[in-house]
Amino acid sequence: MATQSNNPLKGILKKPIPPAADPKVREVAVQHANIIQQRKELEDTITDYIIELSKLPLDRSSPYTSSSPSPTDAATFKSHVRLFQPSDYEDLISERNANGLCGYTLCPKPRMRVAQRGEYKLINYGRKDFSIVPKKEIERWCGAACARRAMWIKVQLNDTSAWERAGIDSIEIGLYEEPKKTEEDEAARRLTRDMAGLQVEAERKAAKDAQELALERGDTDEGAKRKVDVRIQENSVKGVAEEPSLGKDDDGHLVTEGYKTKFDSQKNTASKNTTGI
Amino acid sequence: MADQDEAQYEANERNIVRTWRAWRTVHEMVHDRGYELGEEEVKIPLEEFRHKYTNADGSLSRTLLKFSAKPSDEMQRKFMPPATPQNTEPVSDCGTVWVEFLDDSALGAEQMRKFGRFCADNHYKSGILLSNVAVSSSAKKEISKFSQWTTIEWFLEDDLLINITHHELVPRHVILSRDEKVALLKRYRLKETQLPRILVRDPVAKYFGMKRGQVVKIIRRSETAGRYASYRLCV
Ligand SMILES: [Zn+2]
Numbered sequence: 001m002a003t004q005s006n007n008p009l010k011g012i013l014k015k016p017i018p019p020a021a022d023p024k025v026r027e028v029a030v031q032h033a034n035i036i037q038q039r040k041e042l043e044d045t046i047t048d049y050i051i052e053l054s055k056l057p058l059d060r061s062s063p064y065t066s067s068s069p070s071p072t073d074a075a076t077f078k079s080h081v082r083l084f085q086p087s088d089y090e091d092l093i094s095e096r097n098a099n100g101l102c103g104y105t106l107c108p109k110p111r112m113r114v115a116q117r118g119e120y121k122l123i124n125y126g127r128k129d130f131s132i133v134p135k136k137e138i139e140r141w142c143g144a145a146c147a148r149r150a151m152w153i154k155v156q157l158n159d160t161s162a163w164e165r166a167g168i169d170s171i172e173i174g175l176y177e178e179p180k181k182t183e184e185d186e187a188a189r190r191l192t193r194d195m196a197g198l199q200v201e202a203e204r205k206a207a208k209d210a211q212e213l214a215l216e217r218g219d220t221d222e223g224a225k226r227k228v229d230v231r232i233q234e235n236s237v238k239g240v241a242e243e244p245s246l247g248k249d250d251d252g253h254l255v256t257e258g259y260k261t262k263f264d265s266q267k268n269t270a271s272k273n274t275t276g277i
Numbered sequence: 278m279a280d281q282d283e284a285q286y287e288a289n290e291r292n293i294v295r296t297w298r299a300w301r302t303v304h305e306m307v308h309d310r311g312y313e314l315g316e317e318e319v320k321i322p323l324e325e326f327r328h329k330y331t332n333a334d335g336s337l338s339r340t341l342l343k344f345s346a347k348p349s350d351e352m353q354r355k356f357m358p359p360a361t362p363q364n365t366e367p368v369s370d371c372g373t374v375w376v377e378f379l380d381d382s383a384l385g386a387e388q389m390r391k392f393g394r395f396c397a398d399n400h401y402k403s404g405i406l407l408s409n410v411a412v413s414s415s416a417k418k419e420i421s422k423f424s425q426w427t428t429i430e431w432f433l434e435d436d437l438l439i440n441i442t443h444h445e446l447v448p449r450h451v452i453l454s455r456d457e458k459v460a461l462l463k464r465y466r467l468k469e470t471q472l473p474r475i476l477v478r479d480p481v482a483k484y485f486g487m488k489r490g491q492v493v494k495i496i497r498r499s500e501t502a503g504r505y506a507s508y509r510l511c512v
Pocket residue numbers: 066102103104107108109141142143146
């Protein structure tokens with residue numbers, strides 16, 4: 001007992017590493033903490049956007065409809081929805097439904113209510129496009145047109161996290177274009193616009209591909225100044241080129257790189273027999 | 278016309294009775310968790326409820342349906358974290374609770390955020406929100422954002438029309454304090470993962486506002502042994 005009081009007990013475990021004395025370690029920790037903080041803030045922003053977008057359109061009495069929304073609302077919608085993942089967009093739809101609105105953000109109408117009980121509903125009965133749809137699905141929209149418009153947006157959304165996309169300006173969400181009465185003039189105009197769009201798209205893609213390729217090859221500005229000096233030297237040719245031949249021997253066609261495989265079938269089987277017995 | 282009036286009157290009456298039952302159950306729940314509530318507050322008769330919480334035209338005034346309750350000394354002691362060298366004067370895990378009936382036709386992220394802000398700003402350690410509409414998924418995400426300031430719980434009024442713990446087939450549940458849990462594990466030489474489990478969304482666990490890691494003692498009547506206690510870990 002007396003010895004115990006004299007010698008304090010020693011732990012057999014390793015001494016814990018003293019907390020980051022190295023300023024570099026601290027720097028890294030702070031950097032990571034900042035990243036996490038940024039992500040959290042971005043998540044908050046997305047919820048803010050969901051709340052804001054769940055109230056659109058702001059002016060319900062105006063002549064604007066879901067097919068021709070007011071430009072300000074459309075701009076707000078497009079700029080906010082950019083950051084959404086498909087799941088956030090689903091949340092937005094359910095949020096709007098909870099408020100009794102049609103799920104499509106730019107639609108001023110209330111969502112449809114199916115009076116009948118039952119899980120499913122028959123639509124377009126007796127027609128070619130007849131189908132059985134869950135009641136819940138129908139009640140999310142004011143009509144099939146809005147469902148299509150909303151899904152048009154959804155398929156453009158990306159599954160990568162918002163913080164990976166926040167800085168990329170080139171992500172643009174387009175609204176569903178209403179199929180107008182086919183006037184030739186209109187069609188032609190759209191065609192030229194589409195072509196222009198395609199060209200821009202192609203150029204952008206080419207530029208991006210070139211950039212990625214350069215990165216992969218290490219052809220950055222710094223990479224261009226190579227450390228190793230590469231000099232290519234031609235090998236001087238002596239004599240005349242000669243076409244390949246099979247050689248003088250008859251067995252030339254059996255020779256592989258100058259070596260002819262020897263194969264004695266008789267001997268092989270005999271030896272097999274002796275070992276077999 | 279008279280029929281319509283009658284139907285409307287009946288619907289309103291039904292609504293008042295339902296809300297009254299939920300109001301009573303939530304009071305019992307808060308009381309059973311260990312908060313201080315007077316007997317007359319818990320067992321409010323229907324007539325008094327009607328008198329207090331309806332407008333002149335007889336309709337229910339949901340804006341009035343809110344109250345707060347302080348934890349009893351016993352409850353505070355029970356949820357006191359142990360004193361450590363870093364934290365010599367620990368503060369109890371439980372604080373004043375705020376209960377509110379949602380006065381809105383929808384429970385989305387906006388309403389949930391408003392409720393969470395209110396609870397956090399007024400230093401309520403926990404908030405209980407009752408609604409008769411389901412909560413949206415983004416509203417559920419809001420709950421966790423307030424977790425460092427306040428614990429938000431959400432109940433559907435329909436689920437509180439009767440007090441499930443009063444049913445004869447529901448045995449008595451007692452939440453163990455931290456010390457009691459440690460003593461239990463020591464006595465039976467258990468790791469906490471070796472205990473049977475109860476889900477955090479179990480109706481009784483929700484009733485008592487259990488958190489992950491807490492242990493509940495379930496006391497059943499037994500034909501042979503008189504009383505029989507079992508323990509479950511909340512996961
Ligand atoms: Zn619509």
